[in-house]
Amino acid sequence: MKFGFNKLVIVVAGLVLIGGCSESKKTQDAQSSSEATQSSKPSRDGSWHFKVGQRVTSKGPSKRVELQNKILTAESQCVAASSGKTSIYVSELDSKNPVAENNRVQRSASVIKIFIMIEAFRQIKAGQLTLNRQVIIPADDRVGGTGELANQNTHQLSVKQLLRLMIRNSDNTATNVLIDKLGGLAVINAEINRLGCSHTKLRRKMLDYRALQNGKDNVTSVSDLGKTLMALSGHRLLGHPYDSEMLQLLRYNSNQSKLPALINRKAVIYNKTGEFPDYGVQNDAAIVKKGKRAFVVVVLSENGTQQKQINAMQMLGKRLYSIFFS
Known part of the structure; x- marks a missing residue:
């Protein structure tokens, strides 16, 4: 099954990448309100890709724009707090506008x-x-x-x-x-x-x-994992009962030390982690559900320091829980 996307044109703020996860040597506050007048389009995988600190200034529905900006801020904080190369994908279930930073x-x-x-x-x-x-x-x-x-x-x-x-x-x-x-x-x-x-x-x-x-x-990327978990969560991957059985396996992952660690236990979490200390790798890919609402979050971090990476993921999970469920 191929994953499609709906095209949408939005205006984004042109801030540069931050610190060690940046391809630029310049740094700038993630909350800056400076805006670019150029347009941005989704990538082939259907997700919107941003540099750290960019913000959505679309004339579209204000609630959607506000949500995306909150997600971007949370992602930027995670990237800045992590060490090494960090990529992030976040999307509400069935959203046509997932947000990915540093997808690679x-x-x-x-x-x-x-x-x-x-x-x-x-x-x-x-x-x-x-x-x-x-x-x-x-x-x-x-x-x-x-x-x-x-x-x-x-x-x-x-x-x-x-x-x-x-x-x-x-x-x-x-x-x-x-x-x-x-x-x-x-x-x-x-x-x-x-x-x-x-x-x-x-x-x-x-x-x-x-x-x-x-x-x-x-190898993989946050967008590959993100769109796969989106399809799985929506039972659009292999269909019933196979998607349900895969979700049940992910439901009881023994490693809850990263994205799920600070999330309210009222949420249901399906996740799979990855670690390779020899290369400074700490990864986590999760579906978080509460009631009828759910979101997917994927973080890939390599060439980093383990405790900084894990702490940053924990805080991202907590912030996203607050954004989507508060």
């Missing part, structure tokens, strides 16, 4: 596992695989990092069990076993392409340091 290709770490999960359920929907199918766990797929399966004396598990371990516990061994069972990197990348996620590539298995040394890492 970045290291995915374990958020790439969302796309592996999608391919598994695509094959289940096609009748090529079942959740109860038992899968042998080869010794070659046992790796360290996150998860406990590598240290357990377990020789086979069902596809359902492997998916639960991969998503809820980010188990790297379970992920490698599923990659093999699904047909390898090329098969999963074909599904990623079908989704229209042009920035996302699965180039190696988990903890394959030889591939890393050869310059092959898994």
Whole structure:
């Protein structure tokens, strides 16, 4: 399924990027009211891309403009507080105007596992695989990092069990076993392409340091993840019941230390994190729901300092909760 977009012309304020996440050496206050008279158009992925500090000054509906400016301010504060390269995507569910800052290709770490999960359920929907199918766990797929399966004396598990371990516990061994069972990197990348996620590539298995040394890492972008979560949340990815089952896996993610950490517990959160400390990577992609309203938020941060990145994500989650639900 390809993701479309509706074109809209808005006027944006031309402020430059801030600090270490900027391509410019100049800095400027994110709240500045200086405005540019040029027009801006959405990118091919349907989201509006802004530099840090830019503001919407459209003559369109005032509530929409006010909401977008609040989102932009929250994103700018997160980027400024993070270290390294930080990208952000935020959108209310079913909105035609998602807001992305610094959208670019970045290291995915374990958020790439969302796309592996999608391919598994695509094959289940096609009748090529079942959740109860038992899968042998080869010794070659046992790796360290996150998860406990590598240290357990377990020789086979069902596809359902492997998916639960991969998503809820980010188990790297379970992920490698599923990659093999699904047909390898090329098969999963074909599904990623079908989704229209042009920035996302699965180039190696988990903890394959030889591939890393050869310059092959898994990558994605906030817009690829954002539009995928938007479709999943709206049950437009694979349809019922497959989207619901994927959401249930994301619902009980064991890592709630980033975007969800300071969000009111009355909200329902579906998320997948990614960490790769060797490269200063801290990522989180989440759907946040309360009542009939929901929003998607994705943060990718690399080459940074872990505590600054996590603190910035926590504050972004808190600010967005207040923006959408207060």
